Amino acid sequence: MEEEQLHEDLKVFKGKLQPQGLKSFITVYLLLAFSFLLIFTLFAVSLSRVSALSSKLQELPSEQNHSVSGRDFLLFPCGPGSREWEYFGGKCYYFSLTRMSWHKAKAQCEEMRSQLAVIDSYAKQNFAMFRTRNERFWIGLTDQHSEGDWEWVDGTDYKTTFTFWKEGEPNNSGSNEDCAHLWVSGKWNDVYCTYECYYICEKPVPK
Ligand SMILES: [Ca+2]
Ligand SMILES: [Ca+2]
Structure with a gap:
């Protein structure tokens, strides 16, 4: 009898425990998914910023060239290739x-x-x-x-x-x-x- 009672109690305990375990599992899963989403978003934002910075860096030499040619024009308005x-x-x-x-x-x-x-x-x-x-x-x-x-x-x-x-x-x-x-x-x-x-x-x- 005592053994049967023990089984019954165990069933009740498992029944109480299972939904809570499932909830915890879903919570952990959701937290993980959220973390992945957050990491992915941060990664995407960083990537776009790096890309923007890189394109700005690529523009820099052309700006520099422009100022050099502007300076050349002031020094040699008839063309730096024909200084005579x-x-x-x-x-x-x-x-x-x-x-x-x-x-x-x-x-x-x-x-x-x-x-x-x-x-x-x-x-x-x-x-x-x-x-x-x-x-x-x-x-x-x-x-x-x-x-x-x-x-x-x-x-x-x-x-x-x-x-x-x-x-x-x-x-x-x-x-x-x-x-x-x-x-x-x-x-x-x-x-x-x-x-x-x-x-x-x-x-x-x-x-
Ligand atoms: Ca003459
Ligand atoms: Ca003449």
């Missing part, structure tokens, strides 16, 4: 180191995607004069097509534009002087076109 070109008044100028005839100089400038300089203002004359002191330099001015009718190579109207001829020039000496250059004083002189002297090329600032 000098900037003045929104244009770039090349002062040659070799001497040649006017036509060869004209072709040489064109080969460098430029033209013989058109001195159309006193400011530009001053700039050119300062750079060419004591040497002769061709400019883009000729009367080869019609004696006395001076023409700028870019079609700038000669008659209404600035001039800076040396006293007594142009004199077409020997009836053979059809090309203009800056004389040693910086003032203009007409001379025969096959004369060999330095030359000034001019081009817009590269974009």
Whole structure:
């Protein structure tokens, strides 16, 4: 009898214990699931932050490059790859180191995607004069097509534009002087076109 009673009590005890055990198991399971979810969420957030930081880091060199090119533009507005070109008044100028005839100089400038300089203002004359002191330099001015009718190579109207001829020039000496250059004083002189002297090329600032 006592044994039967013991079995009965055990059944009652198990019956009471089982739902509580199940509850605990579900609670633990839910806690675990919640923890996994939390860890996963934290991991995902961290990953997205790392990814954002990495893309920002990738942007940094390009910003740096931009500032370098900006600095280069300030130092070399005519392009860091062509430092022999000098900037003045929104244009770039090349002062040659070799001497040649006017036509060869004209072709040489064109080969460098430029033209013989058109001195159309006193400011530009001053700039050119300062750079060419004591040497002769061709400019883009000729009367080869019609004696006395001076023409700028870019079609700038000669008659209404600035001039800076040396006293007594142009004199077409020997009836053979059809090309203009800056004389040693910086003032203009007409001379025969096959004369060999330095030359000034001019081009817009590269974009
Ligand atoms: Ca002439
Ligand atoms: Ca002359």
